[in-house]
Amino acid sequence: MSGLEVQLAAIRAARARIAPHVHVTPVLTSSRLDAQLGARLFFKCENFQKAGAFKARGAFNAVLSLSDEEAAKGVVTHSSGNHAAALSLAARTRGIPAYIVMPTSTVRAKQEAVAAYGGQVTLCAPTLAAREAAAAEIVARTGARMVHPYDDEAVIAGQGTVALELVEQVPDLDVIICPVGGGGLMSGTALAVKGLNLQALVIGAEPAGADDAWRSLDAGKLIPQTDPRTIADGLRASLSPRTFGVMMDHVGGVLTAPEEAIIEATRLIWRILKIVVEPSAAVPLAALLAHRADLPFQRFGLILTGGNVDLDRLPWMG
Amino acid sequence: MSGLEVQLAAIRAARARIAPHVHVTPVLTSSRLDAQLGARLFFKCENFQKAGAFKARGAFNAVLSLSDEEAAKGVVTHSSGNHAAALSLAARTRGIPAYIVMPTSTVRAKQEAVAAYGGQVTLCAPTLAAREAAAAEIVARTGARMVHPYDDEAVIAGQGTVALELVEQVPDLDVIICPVGGGGLMSGTALAVKGLNLQALVIGAEPAGADDAWRSLDAGKLIPQTDPRTIADGLRASLSPRTFGVMMDHVGGVLTAPEEAIIEATRLIWRILKIVVEPSAAVPLAALLAHRADLPFQRFGLILTGGNVDLDRLPWMG
16 A cells, blocks of 8 residues: 555544544524635534544544554643644543643633543653653653544544544535644544545645744745744644654645734634634635635635634623 | 425425525534533534525525515514624525614624625614614515514524434434524424424523523513523524413423533533524523433534624633
């Protein structure tokens, strides 16, 4: 089998493994948004996923892939939020501990979700170094297995199940746009679509204020994100060598969205589609609003990645 | 045929008539809310309906039931919002004018929706007398046909299609709870459920601050709403003799919800179900939160009536 065939088999295995625990999420459409954009838009609603984000897919796949012996010691991760909540839920479902390292800057709704799902939270300073050091200390102390939010094969295979569903629900998409933070969803999406040998272009969308994927693709080498500035708190991470490699091989392009477009798109989705999504989830629509004229396509799949927002502090309320 | 058989036939005819123009809306569930309430809850999502509320069903049925001659002169209504937007959309779809009388107190999002759908708005003082006078003047001047928001057979038949769908989507419901304003949805729901000879109890839910249905049912006579005080702006109207009569014959009871419960339920639906609903739509869940202990049932259908809110002024933001 070729590399892509192996990857597709892993995504299909993930789908079967996680099926009892995650939702097949619906696809929503809006004639008003279609008219506004001059295209057919299909929104894959991972905001309705367990724990409120697509991250449940990768987390369940990683936790359920462990042997009983490995699993018994628990799992650990550092995460700005949705992966942490998802891993806590998956671990609780398997009856094992989840140790979660969170930066103090994490939005409150996401901290509360982790606690609600039984994750054991360790707060740390909001730097990658502090997060990694705190996680390493927990691994040394407990023997727990690190489940990285995106630089992990089982996690990427789980995230790829979003695209498997989407292309069955909506045939003949021209483009699938997914948000890019660390690149786990983008990698899983590209591996699924290209593994299935579909013509659809996979395009990443990221905030202009956290544009490491765009810069890395442009430079042909991995350029880490050092100072992300965006309201899209799920997309502040850097690509890893693994996700960068998938992007170079299988992703058709990366679009950036200015902050104003992200806020506008978030509000538009709430107002027109009547669903709650977090700003990170609105970045594909924001990118499309900003770049529609450059994209000569008609049928767009947009992955709405999550819906965990602090309802007391909405993006458009300064 | 009995009266109920005639009514059911009218609802079925409405369903066929409006099918090309309205959505079959989905039913959402949440294991978290089920656990919190100790019951199975099935939310019928009319917030995803055309123009953002179930009102599209009754409005389309009324507009499409007119003869070409009647229709040519247009339609008129007075409404606090969702019916006005729905009637504007239905009229535009048929290519006829819609004259809309709105009180100046109407929330801005609803005024904007009417304008967006091409309705011709006449503002009036926020009293029933002022609304009726303004509407009568328009009828006299244009010959337009009055389409009352709820005291209208075609409108009630259209609203009854919500329940037809719901009982097909979710069999064996013990109870269906719907919000009660003027009683159009409650009437349509009760006539559909009882016409189908189902065992499900139909229960109305209304704000404690606009409890004319509860008081009327308790007194056995129609007691109009004179001074409604509730955030649920869709539920401030009074029952009509027609909807009161349906309630007396076919509705199992009315529950009231305090304002705090309405706000809590609205927020809960946004936070857990990840959908945007207006406070009026959350009243059935609010009533269930307040009265769960008195309701020895397991399977509840709750009609989420609409999702048109002003996103700059959320109910829980004082």
